[in-house]
Amino acid sequence: MSVLSLYRQVSVIGAGMTRFHHRVHQDKQGRELFVEAALEAAESVDRGFTFGDADALYLGYFSSDMFERQGHTAALMADWLGMNPKPAYRVEDACASSGVAVNAGVQAIASGMCDVVVVGGVEKMRTLGTSEVTDTLALAADANYEVGVGFTFPGLYAAIASAHFNKHGSTWEQLQQVAIKNHVNGKKNPKAQYQETIKEIADKLGERKGMSFRDEMEFLRSPLNPVVASPLRLFDCCPISDGAAAVILAADDVAEKYTDTPVRVAGIGQASDTMALHDRDDFTSLRAACVAARQAYNMAGVEARSIDTACVHDCFTIAEVVATEDLGFFARGEGSKAASEGRTALDGEMPVNPDGGLKAKGHPVGATGAAMVYEMFKQLRGQAGEHQVADAEVGLTHNVGAAGATVSVQIYRRG
Amino acid sequence: MSVLSLYRQVSVIGAGMTRFHHRVHQDKQGRELFVEAALEAAESVDRGFTFGDADALYLGYFSSDMFERQGHTAALMADWLGMNPKPAYRVEDACASSGVAVNAGVQAIASGMCDVVVVGGVEKMRTLGTSEVTDTLALAADANYEVGVGFTFPGLYAAIASAHFNKHGSTWEQLQQVAIKNHVNGKKNPKAQYQETIKEIADKLGERKGMSFRDEMEFLRSPLNPVVASPLRLFDCCPISDGAAAVILAADDVAEKYTDTPVRVAGIGQASDTMALHDRDDFTSLRAACVAARQAYNMAGVEARSIDTACVHDCFTIAEVVATEDLGFFARGEGSKAASEGRTALDGEMPVNPDGGLKAKGHPVGATGAAMVYEMFKQLRGQAGEHQVADAEVGLTHNVGAAGATVSVQIYRRG
Numbered sequence: 001m002s003v004l005s006l007y008r009q010v011s012v013i014g015a016g017m018t019r020f021h022h023r024v025h026q027d028k029q030g031r032e033l034f035v036e037a038a039l040e041a042a043e044s045v046d047r048g049f050t051f052g053d054a055d056a057l058y059l060g061y062f063s064s065d066m067f068e069r070q071g072h073t074a075a076l077m078a079d080w081l082g083m084n085p086k087p088a089y090r091v092e093d094a095c096a097s098s099g100v101a102v103n104a105g106v107q108a109i110a111s112g113m114c115d116v117v118v119v120g121g122v123e124k125m126r127t128l129g130t131s132e133v134t135d136t137l138a139l140a141a142d143a144n145y146e147v148g149v150g151f152t153f154p155g156l157y158a159a160i161a162s163a164h165f166n167k168h169g170s171t172w173e174q175l176q177q178v179a180i181k182n183h184v185n186g187k188k189n190p191k192a193q194y195q196e197t198i199k200e201i202a203d204k205l206g207e208r209k210g211m212s213f214r215d216e217m218e219f220l221r222s223p224l225n226p227v228v229a230s231p232l233r234l235f236d237c238c239p240i241s242d243g244a245a246a247v248i249l250a251a252d253d254v255a256e257k258y259t260d261t262p263v264r265v266a267g268i269g270q271a272s273d274t275m276a277l278h279d280r281d282d283f284t285s286l287r288a289a290c291v292a293a294r295q296a297y298n299m300a301g302v303e304a305r306s307i308d309t310a311c312v313h314d315c316f317t318i319a320e321v322v323a324t325e326d327l328g329f330f331a332r333g334e335g336s337k338a339a340s341e342g343r344t345a346l347d348g349e350m351p352v353n354p355d356g357g358l359k360a361k362g363h364p365v366g367a368t369g370a371a372m373v374y375e376m377f378k379q380l381r382g383q384a385g386e387h388q389v390a391d392a393e394v395g396l397t398h399n400v401g402a403a404g405a406t407v408s409v410q411i412y413r414r415g
Numbered sequence: 416m417s418v419l420s421l422y423r424q425v426s427v428i429g430a431g432m433t434r435f436h437h438r439v440h441q442d443k444q445g446r447e448l449f450v451e452a453a454l455e456a457a458e459s460v461d462r463g464f465t466f467g468d469a470d471a472l473y474l475g476y477f478s479s480d481m482f483e484r485q486g487h488t489a490a491l492m493a494d495w496l497g498m499n500p501k502p503a504y505r506v507e508d509a510c511a512s513s514g515v516a517v518n519a520g521v522q523a524i525a526s527g528m529c530d531v532v533v534v535g536g537v538e539k540m541r542t543l544g545t546s547e548v549t550d551t552l553a554l555a556a557d558a559n560y561e562v563g564v565g566f567t568f569p570g571l572y573a574a575i576a577s578a579h580f581n582k583h584g585s586t587w588e589q590l591q592q593v594a595i596k597n598h599v600n601g602k603k604n605p606k607a608q609y610q611e612t613i614k615e616i617a618d619k620l621g622e623r624k625g626m627s628f629r630d631e632m633e634f635l636r637s638p639l640n641p642v643v644a645s646p647l648r649l650f651d652c653c654p655i656s657d658g659a660a661a662v663i664l665a666a667d668d669v670a671e672k673y674t675d676t677p678v679r680v681a682g683i684g685q686a687s688d689t690m691a692l693h694d695r696d697d698f699t700s701l702r703a704a705c706v707a708a709r710q711a712y713n714m715a716g717v718e719a720r721s722i723d724t725a726c727v728h729d730c731f732t733i734a735e736v737v738a739t740e741d742l743g744f745f746a747r748g749e750g751s752k753a754a755s756e757g758r759t760a761l762d763g764e765m766p767v768n769p770d771g772g773l774k775a776k777g778h779p780v781g782a783t784g785a786a787m788v789y790e791m792f793k794q795l796r797g798q799a800g801e802h803q804v805a806d807a808e809v810g811l812t813h814n815v816g817a818a819g820a821t822v823s824v825q826i827y828r829r830g
Contacts, residue, residue: 006527006528007422007423007525007526007527008526057687064554065478065551065554066480069554069558070554070557071477071478071507071509071554072507072508072509072554072555072556072816072821074507074508074687074821075508075509075688075816075817075821076557076690076820078687079687079688079690079694079820084687084688084689084703085686085687085688085702085703086687087515087518087685087686087687087707087821087823088508089506089508089515089519090506090507091504091505091506092486092487092489092505093487093490094486094487094490100502100504103502104522104523106526107522107523107528108519108522108526109526110422110525110526110527110528111421111423111522111523111526112420112421112422112525113419113421113522113525113683139479139484139486139487141487142485142491143483143484143485144444268528270502271499271501272489272490272493272494272498272499272500272501272502272503273490273494273499274494274499275487275490287499287500288499288500291500292502401487401490402490405490405494406487406490406503408502
């Protein structure tokens with residue numbers, strides 16, 4: 001594959017996010033969540049920033065239509081940020097919406113049209129009940145050939161898990177270490193939805209039910225962790241969340257006006273795959289992730305072994321395992337074993353989802369890609385607090401739409 | 416305002432569209448409509464084109480969620496076009512979705528990431544009944560402060576019309592000449608939804624009801640043209656339509672491989688305004704249109720007097736009048752009079768909407784911006800058939816989201 005290149009280099013100069021949560025934002029609309037995240041991003045810019053400095057807004061929002069009966073949300077957010085008359089683009093690529101918005105924003109700067117752009121994402125999901133949310137999320141799958149015959153996302157990822165178990169001999173027990181590790185990380189992240197280990201949750205739930213659990217695995221095997229779509233159980237799935245995240249991008253030659261410690265966008269990649277899972281030759285890998293990662297590695301001039309930490313799209317435990325293989329962190333079929341051996345822990349050789357990932361941090365779908373960039377901005381500047389990865393200089397973000405019909409990958413480097 | 420510039424120049428090398436219609440596409444889904452338009456675009460490329468040649472897809476679709484219970488439509492369309500694994504972006508800015516997608520596609524090429532991109536739009540609206548369509552379109556207005564208190568778009572544009580009448584002394588009778596002229600043009604356009612003059616429609620409807628009309632105006636004043644939102648009546652409003660349009664953009668240095676007669680993208684502009692109409696100082700102009708036009712004029716190095724023909728966003732008759740003032744074709748307050756004097760007719764000094772406009776051609780909202788580019792591609796290559804504007808060398812497209820919270824403008828030049 002040829003090395004794609006940008007005419008101008010881009011850096012992240014600020015980042016903000018709301019806490020992700022299923023309850024605490026109950027009284028807020030999407031617009032209020034996004035403004036909260038964007039204001040924090042502006043405040044994080046070392047030498048000051050006002051929204052009048054920005055040349056455009058790129059917003060990821062998956063389904064404002066269903067969740068808030070509101071379309072045209074980019075113009076709405078530009079209005080609420082006082083950015084008029086600057087142009088505003090809403091980008092929707094399912095759960096990859098704001099990862100894709102980052103790529104669009106980078107291209108806007110590299111094209112010469114913009115010097116500075118605000119990129120972010122939001123999803124206000126808890127306007128609907130759980131089953132309506134599941135139905136809305138299923139809009140990201142193929143209405144004709146998947147949803148119409150009963151598939152929703154837990155089912156699609158269950159098929160991926162089954163295929164992985166079958167082909168590589170990986171096990172459900174190994175997958176549990178992904179969830180356990182991500183809750184350990186989430187406990188250290190003040191923005192995370194769940195700031196508790198699974199053991200702590202097990203103890204709390206057990207107490208209510210008059211049950212006690214020796215360890216996480218006993219809880220995870222219990223009826224308190226019911227099967228959602230075999231082999232996936234409740235704790236294999238990320239939660240439903242409200243939240244927003246925003247980052248501020250600037251051309252490298254402009255970034256120095258704002259900060260001495262920018263985070264460089266070293267490489268970007270994006271790819272598509274068949275909408276329906278059944279159209280693919282292999283379920284155990286997301287082809288779009290492999291292609292997008294190769295583009296980003298080539299542009300950045302690095303390989304997987306150079307990545308110090310990564311935020312990957314763990315909408316289900318199996319998704320994190322597949323991601324770590326697709327990105328080349330572990331050999332094909334070894335991701336599950338690597339996770340179970342602690343190699344992706346905060347102090348492991350390849351810390352994955354130091355912020356708790358979608359599993360513990362939460363997954364307001366349109367916000368997730370931008371929240372990954374937020375995390376990298378903090379990690380690569382050494383500002384990630386208790387969940388800081390030691391000496392993180394190069395980081396990667398991996399944001400997946402649906403079952404991999406869209407994947408964006410970005411590589412960031414300490415400035 | 417500074418002159419924005421692109422690092423690389425871009426041309427249109429192909430364009431296609433379905434017929435726009437409320438009935439003939441009844442059995443087709445949005446994906447089928449888009450593929451039909453995209454295949455025609457590919458076939459229009461002089462020296463041949465396959466979708467494997469493209470580096471990305473940018474798709475405008477306003478509300479696939481509501482109309483088709485389908486999200487993630489960019490990936491879906493990329494799949495149906497055989498474009499995998501090329502990246503696909505869905506862009507949504509209300510009725511400006513595909514005009515905005517064109518700007519995103521131009522930026523992708525200018526950034527260095529792409530040489531060739533497919534840009535298009537689609538809307539499959541006739542899955543819902545008329546009142547549900549009106550409710551869905553209202554998602555583009557402010558859910559809190561407009562829709563929540565009873566405003567839908569006919570009401571918002573009625574307020575704009577009333578303000579224009581009040582401030583400039585323009586009249587409802589003058590507005591009717593916009594509709595009459597656009598139906599005259601639509602009759603000459605084989606892609607148009609209504610290929611009949613208003614007089615022909617009046618005669619047909621009159622016959623059914625045992626009524627006869629001396630001329631269009633008698634019909635337009637009759638109960639067969641009921642008030643929708645005073646002062647706007649049914650024939651002041653564009654229809655509900657199904658349809659799709661697609662264009663193929665290439666870097667100028669690559670375009671020569673495909674054609675000797677590209678159409679250059681000479682200038683692009685885009686701006687936002689307040690989401691709610693009531694937040695503006697003046698209803699008689701769309702500020703975002705003025706800003707976007709100024710950007711595009713500056714980039715192209717031309718002024719309004721250089722434009723030979725324009726496709727403007729006439730979702731309502733008043734919208735075309737305001738557009739011709741905002742774009743500088745006529746002095747402020749003179750647009751209505753100019754229309755009534757025939758100055759915007761196909762053989763007038765400034766032919767506006769030679770394809771019939773949204774009024775007669777139809778308005779499948781996500782497709783409209785791309786369909787305007789389709790028309791310019793034909794006009795500037797002298798291939799517009801019966802509705803060809805004589806000696807058209809420089810053309811303009813003006814695509815509005817909602818009541819002007821988003822506006823994109825592009826200027827095209829014969830290559």
